[in-house]
Amino acid sequence: MSEKNTELMDKIVSLAKRRGFIFQSSEIYGGINGFWDYGPYGTQMKKAIEKLWWNYMVESRTNVEGLDSTIICHPRVWKASGHLDQFGDLMCDCRECKSRHRVDQMEDPTTCPNCGSKDLTEPREFNLMMKTFVGPVFDEDHTAYLRAETCQPIFVDFNLVRVATRQKLPFGIAQIGKAFRNEINPRNFTFRSREFTQMEMEFFCTDEDAMQWYEYWRDQRLKYYEMLGFSKDVIRTYDHEKLAHYAKAAMDIEFKFPFGWGELEGIHHRGTWDMSQHSEFSGEDMQYVDHDNKRKVMPVVIETSVGADRSMLALLCNAYDEDTAETKKEGKAEEVRIVLHLPAIIAPVQVAILPLSKKLNENAEKLFGDMAKYFRCEYDVTGSIGKRYRRQDEIGTPFCVTFDFDSLEDNCVTVRERDSMSQERVSMDQLRNYIDEKVML
């Protein structure tokens, strides 16, 4: 990473803390690696991202249903998915050549099979899944795991959702929720965390239609990022050449973070792997009865899997900007303005209500009350009007509504737009519609 980009990332991290977007978890105890808290503005923004995704992927479609499953599932879910077996091994690292080996596959557990060095770390259990216990007894029989991905419970509940909703193939099931991974090396702010929110949609279809749906969802998802204001310069797709054992096709949608290109979303053709595994391990037939063609088929899964935290980080990085603006400060003509060009639909505060003077408090507060029913609003009366505009710029508020002395007479307010800093006089009766139109994507 270049020095300039490190600096940019530092500025974003600093702004995120200072203005209450993202804090390090347990900060007063020195922090805990890989865990992050969302502050007041961060929470608003993350909820808005989730709401937008949910509307785009679930509410606006007749063929996608929602689900909210538990974080802890029956341990056999993770046996079936393959998560447990592949990471249950004792491993040790060679300090000499930095290679990593499974202890049970080493001829001599004290010698590195790669370089012959004796300088090995103690054997350690490697498992990306976080372990816990269900019930008061802490032993092997009561061991359970926090889900490493939100998609598995979707597969598990497939038949329940299908019957309840009378859906026929093809259809999808979507879920937003926490997932947990014991990442070896959390890095790059919230990009790689140990606790994170996934927004996943599993689309079930027949094998013959699968590639067509794969392409459909790829296009839908790319459209979504375009809608959020990401230009072609900062978004790219990456087709996997090396596929996971279960996958038929896979691609990532990547964003150009200051620290480099990073995955925002994966779109995967998972074949029948998951459904077959759960059929085998549970004994429940996960096949779909295709009445039209008088046959039984194992549903094929096309997955779109987004990290909500990564979406948010990408939006912050994409929005961060410094320009210059006029100032009244003595000896200066202009000063740096920090501004987040966030899309209005996901900005933590959409409308700031600012009385020009404290004397106007009463009437301005009433306006706040009216507008807060429809938009995420904030009320601020402290400091000069210019200072308050700058505060709102820093958190990405697209509209500042200033209530002034004339407002009492003409029933109009001034709407100041974030990006252009231009102002327009709008009747308070029309204010809701005026902003509504601009908030829409």
Next chain:
RNA sequence: GCGAGUGUAGCUCAGUUGGUAGAGCAUCACGUUGCCAACGUGAUUGUCGACGGUUCGAGUCCGUUCACUCGCUCCA
């Protein structure tokens, strides 16, 4: 996981050969102003990342540890 660097107020940072913790910005109050970080006066803010050691005395020296950043590694 390996290697290197960093850690002092909310933020950015200063802090001398070890001797009572500072600045700017931010925040708050009052006054003034009344549309782009204005001005004046005043105020608040610290486990100096944590633990231990050396010392009469540690922000400063030593050890351990935690967190962050960078480079490898990893990312089923």
